[in-house]
Amino acid sequence: MLSEDLSKIILSASSEIEQTGTLPDDLLQVAYEEQLFKLFLPKELGGRALSLPDAAHVFKDTSFNDGSFGWLTTIGSGGNLFLENMTEAQAKELYLPANAVIAGSGYATGKAHAEKNGYRVSGKWRFCSGAPYASMFTANTIIWRDGKETDEMRACIFMPDQVEIVEDWNAMGLKGTGSHTIRVKDAFIPHDRTFSVIETQNALGLPVHSFPFVQFSQVSFAAVCLGLGARFLEEAHKLIEQAKSRWDAEKIAGTVSLLEEQQERFNLAEQLFHNAVERRWDMHLNGSLDDHELDQLSAVCMESSDIATDCAVQLFRRLGMQAVLETSPVNRAFRDLWTAGQHGFLNRS
Template identity: 45%
Template sequence: MITEIRHVADKHANEGKLPEEILNYMYEAKLFKLFVPKELNGLMLPLPEALRVFERASWIDGSFGWLVTIGSGGGFFSATLPPEQSKLLFGHDRAVVAGSGHANGIALSVDGGYIVSGQWKYCSGSTYASLFTANCRIGAEPGEEPEVRSFAFLPEQVEIIRDWNAFGLKATESHSIRVQEAFVPSERTFDIMSTPHYDDPIFRYPFLPFAQTSFAAVSLGICRHFLEEARSFAMARQADWAIARPQRLEALISVLEEHETSLDAVAKQFYETVERTWADFERSGAMDEQQQREVGESSQRIAISTLAYAHAIFPLLGMAVLMEDNPMNRIWRDLHTVTQHTVLVP
């Protein structure tokens, strides 16, 4: 399946979306349901195990891995929505969430719910989402601090603004969404800080380290793919370069070996930190500020390191990798896109 996903992803790279056959595989493998309770047809993985899934998916293909990661993160809301709504919205095979955490909407209270209008950017998986979630400010009197609440929208209530034109992660369809005077019943609103309806510890895990570790795992997987492709590229040109450019070949192999070893070391430290703090969290039900800071720094170290490795290797690959249809060019762009996320920037 790895070869098939990479082949199809390369073939459709300029279309800005993953083809239907890959999406069908993601649904069948429940890759959007890593944090959905088993009662709702999910897999409910512990965080350290899910991070390794994110890494492997991103090693296969950057957009594929990002969509698995973001789609899985939407499973958090299965524990915050009222249970009847969770069964309806998350229980079916093709359930997947797209949305935003920014409070860019305005909600006006009416009988039975709210009238909502707003626009949100960077909603990955927007074109195939079965559910959209976004934060809104509930209308308050002048001078009062508005309440922020989360709202769930059905696809027919949402307009997709196709504005995702980033140079990397092109197939994630991370477009903006807009709703205009949409009625949302009270039972499709929730407070992400409320007590979850399911007991799994992931639903009590702090959001910032969850996002940091998730995106660090994506960076790690994309970088592994880049290093592997660079080594394959060097081996394919070994005979020619040994005669015409022996110093370039020696330098590239030396730098590759150095950074492959370094990547293994920072990845080992990252997973050890996550697993140790996760075990403490499972036992105590809480994560102190020191542990959150430690997890955050370890995640940011992954982003910094993977970028440094790519920057050291890219100039040694010659002119061919400047072409946008070269696999390493696309992987390099994907890596720069994910590490640009604010939670990975120190």
């Protein structure tokens, strides 16, 4: 799904992404031009209007080239899912700019005190991937009325000048995602810049916008893990080839055999994943997607990410000291894969 030229651009920026903790400006510009943060927006809003199966290939391919870039492509595009929840006027205003991209959080860790025509909001939200360059932020809040907490929850849309970014993302992997905490203090948010994730307010949506959100997210993050798993296996192959002059014949034979075994496991999991996504997407389009099929899709997504991670685990200890260096590509793929797989939608516990 990616051109060879785009893949080269991403790969060439990979070290800088890791070192600086965010995307360099020139790569951001490429992402805007390629509409990588608008995969699920209609063409009238400058989007690519992709199906979920096609987008899964994009997420996998971008993650193969650079884990942080792939994660940010996935998260940035995922923000498109709020399109129908906004008023039509707000959706067009906020999504139409070429550099439109959401960062935010689904955790309801903010308070929104109801006022005339809007809300007075304060709160803090963690793990907001893409925070350094987001054109807008969304975060869930609990509504307070007349000084009392209610059971109502609404998402608020913040502009960058209303948000303080607390640079606290210090994870073992996906270091370039800028997944920082955001803080908002006493910001007024007009009512039309809030929304409910269960309410539709316009007719701009595509078929993907009615696909169940949990499985949409599982497909997206599993695709990232598969891209990173493929990258790990490729880098492991390179490292083994380089080590053949140093290792004895028995170690070479054993490690090559293990690599081939794990590659076969991975290839099967990858194919099953794409087949499962295609099947459920077709069922979604013809109106026959039911809870059983969704449960099966969830299981496939978690299993495929588990297999990708386990393949890396099985091989890692056989790769020698080069693999433990953080500057090693195989090390970074390993760290990024472990970090991506920790997302709650993929974690069975």
